Each structure stands twice: as C-alpha cells, then as structure tokens.
Amino acid sequence: xxxxxxxxxxxxxxxxxxxxxxxxxxxxxxxxxxxxxxxxxxxxxxxxxxxxxxxxxxxxxxxxxxxxxxxxxxxxxxxxxxxxxxxxxxxxxxxxxxxxxxxxxxxxxxxxxxxxxxxxxxxxxxxxxxxxxxxxxxxxxxxxxxxxxxxxxxxxxxxxxxxxxxxxxxxxxxxxxxxxxxxxxxxxxxxxxxxxxxxxxxxxxxxxxxxxxxxxxxxxxxxxxxxxxxxxxxxxxxxxxxxxxxxxxxxxxxxxxxxxxxxxxxxxxxxxxxxxxxxxxxxxxxxxxxx
Numbered sequence: 001x002x003x004x005x006x007x008x009x010x011x012x013x014x015x016x017x018x019x020x021x022x023x024x025x026x027x028x029x030x031x032x033x034x035x036x037x038x039x040x041x042x043x044x045x046x047x048x049x050x051x052x053x054x055x056x057x058x059x060x061x062x063x064x065x066x067x068x069x070x071x072x073x074x075x076x077x078x079x080x081x082x083x084x085x086x087x088x089x090x091x092x093x094x095x096x097x098x099x100x101x102x103x104x105x106x107x108x109x110x111x112x113x114x115x116x117x118x119x120x121x122x123x124x125x126x127x128x129x130x131x132x133x134x135x136x137x138x139x140x141x142x143x144x145x146x147x148x149x150x151x152x153x154x155x156x157x158x159x160x161x162x163x164x165x166x167x168x169x170x171x172x173x174x175x176x177x178x179x180x181x182x183x184x185x186x187x188x189x190x191x192x193x194x195x196x197x198x199x200x201x202x203x204x205x206x207x208x209x210x211x212x213x214x215x216x217x218x219x220x221x222x223x224x225x226x227x228x229x230x231x232x233x234x235x236x237x238x239x240x241x242x243x244x245x246x247x248x249x250x251x252x253x254x255x256x257x258x259x260x261x262x263x264x265x266x267x268x269x270x271x272x273x274x275x276x277x278x279x280x281x282x283x284x285x286x287x288x289x290x291x
Contacts, residue, residue, distance in 0.1 A: 003029065010036045012056065018043060021065075025049045032059050034079065041065060044088075050074050055082050057102070064088060071095040080104055080125070087111060090134075096120050101128045103148075110134060119143025119166070124151045126171070133157060142166050147174055149194075156180065162237055165189050165213060172196040181208050185237035188213035193224045211237045234264055241271045 001020035003010070005028060012033035015023075022045040023037070029049050034056040037043065040063045048055075050072040057079030060066060066086045071078065073095040083089065084107035092112065094101075103125040106112060113134040117124065119141040129135070131154040138152060142164040149171035152158065158178045163170070165187035172194035175181055184198070198208075211234035212219050219232060231239075241260040249256055258275040 002026075009033070012036065013038070016040075021045070023047070025052065027051055030054065032056055034058060035061065038062060048072055048075070053077070055079060057081055058084065060086060062086070067091075069093070071098065073097050078102060078105055081107060084108060094118055094121065099123070101125050103127055104130065106132065108132075113137070114139065117141060117144060122146065124148060126150055127153065130154055140164055140167070145169065147171060149173060150176060153177055160184070160237060163187050168192065170194060170197050173199065183209050183211065183237050185211045185234070186213065188218070188235075190214075190222060193222050195224060197224065231264070231269075239269055239271070240264070244273070244275075246275055247272070 002024045003026055005026040007026055008028050009031045010033055013035045016035050016038045018037060018040045019042050021042050023043065024047045027049050029052050031054040036056060036059045038058050038061040042065055043063045044065045044067050048071060051074050052072055053074055053076055055075060055078045058081045059079065060083050061081055062085040065088050067088050068091045070093045074097055075095050076097045078098060080102040081104040084104050087110045089109045090111050090113065098121055100123040101121055104127040106129050107127050108131040110131060110133045112132045114137040115129055115132060115135050116139045121144055123146045124144065126148045128151045130150060133156050135155050136157045136159055138158060138161055140163060143166050144164065145166055146169040147167060150173045152174055153176045155178050158181050160183040161175060162185045167187050168189055168191045170190060170193045174197055210230040212230055212232050213235045216232045219230065240263040242263050244258040244260040247257045247259055256275040257272050259270050259272040262269045
C-alpha cells in the first residue's frame with residue numbers, strides 16, 4: 001500500500017485492521033493519527049518518511065507481523081502505546097528529534113532486542129518497554145534524565161542495566177520481575193529515586209549487584225530504602241583488578257595463588273586466582289626448588 005503523494009495526515013483509525021503487508025508513506029506526510037494502523041496481522045514493513053512529525057497513540061498497536069521500525073529524525077512525538085504488543089518487532093531505530101518516550105510505547109514487544117535509547121530522549125515513560133522478553137541488553141545513552149515507573153519491568157532475559165550519569169530521577173519497580181538481572185550501574189547525579197525502585201531485585205536468590213558512581217554519603221542522602229550489595233564510587237559496572245600479589249602459598253603438589261584488591265579503593269572486594277609462575281618443581285640435580 002502506497003499512500004498518495006500530497007497526503008499530510010492519516011486520520012484516526014483510517015487503516016485499522018489493514019490486510020496490507022507493506023505501507024509506504026509519501027514525503028508530504030506529517031501526522032499519523034490515533035489507531036491509524038492498529039490491529040493488523042499482516043503488516044511486516046512500514047516506511048516512515050523524513051518530514052513526518054507525529055505518530056499518534058496506539059498508531060501501530062498489536063500489529064503482530066511488524067518486524068522493524070526506523071523512526072526518522074523529523075518525528076518529535078510518539079504517542080502512548082504507539083507500538084505496543086507488536087510481538088514480531090525485533091529492531092527499532094529512534095530518531096534524533098524524539099525527546100520523550102510516552103507510556104507503554106513499546107509495551108510487550110516480546111521479540112525486541114537489543115534496546116538502544118539515544119541521548120536525545122530525555123524521558124522514558126511508564127511501562128515503556130514492559131515485557132520485552134528477548135532484550136538481553138538495554139543501552140541508555142548519556143542525555144536521558146528521567147526513567148518512570150516500571151519502564152523495563154518483566155524483561156526476563158535482561159542481564160544488566162547501565163544507567164548513565166545524566167539520569168536524575170528513577171521511578172518505582174523499573175526492572176521489577178527481571179529475574180536474570182545481575183548487574184545494575186547507577187549514575188552519580190541521581191536526585192530522586194523511589195524507595196521501591198528495585199524491591200524484588202533485592203530478594204532474588206542471585207542478588208543483583210549495584211554499582212553507584214557516587215559516594216556512600218551521597219547514596220544515603222537519597223534515602224533510596226536499601227543499602228545492600230551496593231559498591232560505591234564505581235564509575236563502571238563490575239570490578240577491575242590490576243595489582244595481583246603472590247600469596248606465598250605454593251607447594252610441590254599445588255600451584256600458588258595471587259590476590260588483588262579491586263582497583264576502586266572503597267569497594268573492598270578481592271580476587272584470587274591461580275599463579276603458575278610461583279610453584280615448586282622437582283629438579284634432578286638440585287632437588288626441590290621454586291620456579
């Protein structure tokens with residue numbers, strides 16, 4: 001289906017339940033209305049034109065065959081639930097004109113991976129990426145400022161979440177029920193964090209680790225409601241070990257070990273590994289010696 005050149009607006013619900021497999025919009029298009037292409041089960045491809053400015057709420061709701069979307073830089077508004085329940089959607093490119101992701105915009109896009117949120121997006125709305133089951137990675141670029149309630153809830157395969165220093169506000173339950181998450185990095189400029197931001201994450205059997213870029217005092221001033229498993233003054237996610245020292249415990253039968261403290265002094269964790277450079281061997285001339 002090719003929309004006629006010169007068309008500037010698609011009315012609300014105009015192509016709902018469409019049987020088209022591909023839709024091409026003309027360069028004249030400026031606005032896609034509410035529910036314009038909702039409830040389709042055959043649409044696989046939509047070409048959005050540069051010059052398009054507005055995508056209405058639930059515009060592509062429950063298009064079960066839609067596979068990929070490229071949002072042009074001219075788009076400034078994507079309405080709530082615009083692509084919700086597009087369960088075949090595997091990739092989305094967000095243009096440079098978008099400053100806000102409305103509530104539930106990619107709700108239950110269960111095939112979407114990875115999720116990349118560019119820095120021009122300042123606000124991530126409630127339930128924006130709820131139940132994106134296949135997303136193992138969510139990249140939030142520097143520039144994002146606010147993450148609202150349950151933004152990434154029920155992303156079952158999500159293993160880590162990096163929140164940049166630009167983020168100042170975090171809502172509640174943002175990664176609730178993400179049962180496989182192990183590492184969460186929190187930026188140093190957070191001004192407000194809901195006490196229920198990570199409640200069930202803390203009760204997981206594997207217990208996720210939090211890496212806060214600020215100090216312990218700065219964290220406590222936020223009154224976030226928990227203090228367990230937090231590594232303070234950690235600008236990166238994870239630990240770094242450089243200065244390993246031989247432990248002096250090699251024997252004839254076993255290799256020695258060496259231990260290093262985490263490079264971030266306030267962390268306190270250590271890492272011990274095998275040290276094959278310090279072990280004993282039997283020499284036929286001199287007998288037992290260190291090598």
